[in-house]
Amino acid sequence: MADRYLRLTGTAPGRFLTRRLGLPQPAALTRWSAERPTLDGGLLHLTAGRSALDLAPALARTGIGPAGSGSTAAVVLDATGVRDVEALAEVHAALHPVLRSVASSGRVVVLGAPLDPADHHQAAAQQALEGFTRSLGKEIGRGRTVNLVRLTDAAAAESTLRFLLSPKSAYVSGQVIEVGAAREPATEEPTPADPDRPLSGRTALVTGAARGIGEAVAETLARDGARVVVLDVPQAEQDARRVAERLGGTALALDMTAADAGARIAEALPDGLDVLIHNAGITRDRRLVNMPAERWISVLEVNLASVLRTTDALLKEGTLRRGGRIVATASIAGIAGNAGQTNYGASKAGVVGLVRSLAPRALDEHGVTVNAVAPGFIETKMTAAVPLFIREAGRRMNSLAQGGLPADVAETTAWLAHPASGAVNGQVVRVCGQSLLGA
Numbered sequence: 001m002a003d004r005y006l007r008l009t010g011t012a013p014g015r016f017l018t019r020r021l022g023l024p025q026p027a028a029l030t031r032w033s034a035e036r037p038t039l040d041g042g043l044l045h046l047t048a049g050r051s052a053l054d055l056a057p058a059l060a061r062t063g064i065g066p067a068g069s070g071s072t073a074a075v076v077l078d079a080t081g082v083r084d085v086e087a088l089a090e091v092h093a094a095l096h097p098v099l100r101s102v103a104s105s106g107r108v109v110v111l112g113a114p115l116d117p118a119d120h121h122q123a124a125a126q127q128a129l130e131g132f133t134r135s136l137g138k139e140i141g142r143g144r145t146v147n148l149v150r151l152t153d154a155a156a157a158e159s160t161l162r163f164l165l166s167p168k169s170a171y172v173s174g175q176v177i178e179v180g181a182a183r184e185p186a187t188e189e190p191t192p193a194d195p196d197r198p199l200s201g202r203t204a205l206v207t208g209a210a211r212g213i214g215e216a217v218a219e220t221l222a223r224d225g226a227r228v229v230v231l232d233v234p235q236a237e238q239d240a241r242r243v244a245e246r247l248g249g250t251a252l253a254l255d256m257t258a259a260d261a262g263a264r265i266a267e268a269l270p271d272g273l274d275v276l277i278h279n280a281g282i283t284r285d286r287r288l289v290n291m292p293a294e295r296w297i298s299v300l301e302v303n304l305a306s307v308l309r310t311t312d313a314l315l316k317e318g319t320l321r322r323g324g325r326i327v328a329t330a331s332i333a334g335i336a337g338n339a340g341q342t343n344y345g346a347s348k349a350g351v352v353g354l355v356r357s358l359a360p361r362a363l364d365e366h367g368v369t370v371n372a373v374a375p376g377f378i379e380t381k382m383t384a385a386v387p388l389f390i391r392e393a394g395r396r397m398n399s400l401a402q403g404g405l406p407a408d409v410a411e412t413t414a415w416l417a418h419p420a421s422g423a424v425n426g427q428v429v430r431v432c433g434q435s436l437l438g439a
Contacts, residue, residue, distance in 0.1 A: 039165065042066055042068055043075075043165070044076070045066075047090075072102050074165045076111065087125060091132065105143040106145075109148075110146070134434070145169065145434075156179055156423035159415060159418045160177060168415065174399060174430075178426075179424055199275070204228050205265065206229070209228075209240065213375065213380065221275065221410075229268070229269070231265075231280075259309070262313025263317075266314060273324065275326075277413060282298065282302045283299065284296075302347075325371075326369065328371075331348040333348055335428075369416075371426065376394075377397075
């Protein structure tokens with residue numbers, strides 16, 4: 001459903017009226033397209049504190065040239081060297097003069113260091129960057145985003161910087177992303193011949209891919225070169241086949257709650273799997289006092305238990321190849337909670353727990369990373385059916401004052417699935433325009 005309020009605020013009378021009434025003034029976001037793959041304008045690289053990072057090679061490959069006399073598309077502030085309260089003044093000194101020059105739909109990325117458990121002054125100063133970044137994201141406006149990346153190795157963070165400094169991250173703001181050090185792959189992985197198709201030669205399976213967000217994820221992974229397996233329940237087999245045919249992939253009709261779902265996936269993919277996207281999910285909303293047991297059980301079974309079972313089976317059988325990626329779908333409902341969704345919130349919080357626990361072991365034992373996306377209000381057929389006033393509240397209660405699109409979740413998933421994202425592990429990234437609910 002079209003966001004008519006967003007269209008209104010894009011007109012001169014709409015801007016005047018909403019300004020006078022003190023209403024939200026969302027800006028139309030610049031999203032990725034083949035015709036517009038990069039942000040318009042230059043990149044400004046600033047430093048606060050004493051940094052040892054060599055960012056030049058990674059920043060040079062973002063596709064944004066240095067900022068000159070034209071508009072500033074993005075600002076990267078290297079604050080990894082901030083070790084005390086006094087050095088935090090340099091954060092203000094660096095960003096204060098330049099923020100007004102950042103273009104609409106521009107990016108601010110702050111780079112921080114991991115908290116040092118042996119130095120509470122450094123830990124305090126680096127934790128301060130999180131509050132600073134989240135606060136700046138809520139005030140910067142004009143469709144601009146602000147994120148914090150904690151890192152020790154600039155090269156390992158290249159895929160993350162490319163994503164955050166591109167139109168692909170239009171609805172990702174106020175996030176704290178930790179990037180570990182680069183690890184030597186256990187087996188030699190071929191470098192994609194085409195950097196615009198990094199998943200060439202890889203097989204990706206997307207559950208719940210016959211429609212909505214799952215379909216958008218399948219489309220984006222196929223765009224990036226993957227051979228996509230479109231999985232959905234038997235009742236949606238016809239739609240799944242249509243999607244698969246359009247993307248040059250294959251369809252797999254399967255109920256993920258079946259006890260042998262993992263074995264059947266492994267049988268259907270004898271040559272193995274590189275990317276596993278757990279997108280399938282259901283809602284059965286009702287307040288707990290009115291919720292029968294079957295509503296509780298069905299949501300937990302589809303959204304969490306099936307994810308646990310199939311992940312365990314595919315890792316145990318070796319179907320997921322080394323260098324593989326698992327991306328599960330959580331939700332801000334699992335982070336902040338939501339009235340009428342105790343079952344759904346529990347299931348999505350369980351996904352967060354799965355990611356945080358499994359990620360280090362899956363990487364060490366299987367060479368596979370495990371991450372999650374946590375969508376907020378995304379414009380789908382499901383949210384279009386929400387009553388008007390609740391729908392409008394969902395759209396406006398974030399720093400970008402609008403709903404996201406399925407493509408926003410898909411682009412974030414594709415970044416986590418990227419072969420160069422091996423240092424991103426155990427992360428839960430909200431795709432919510434920095435929702436006012438939760439952190």
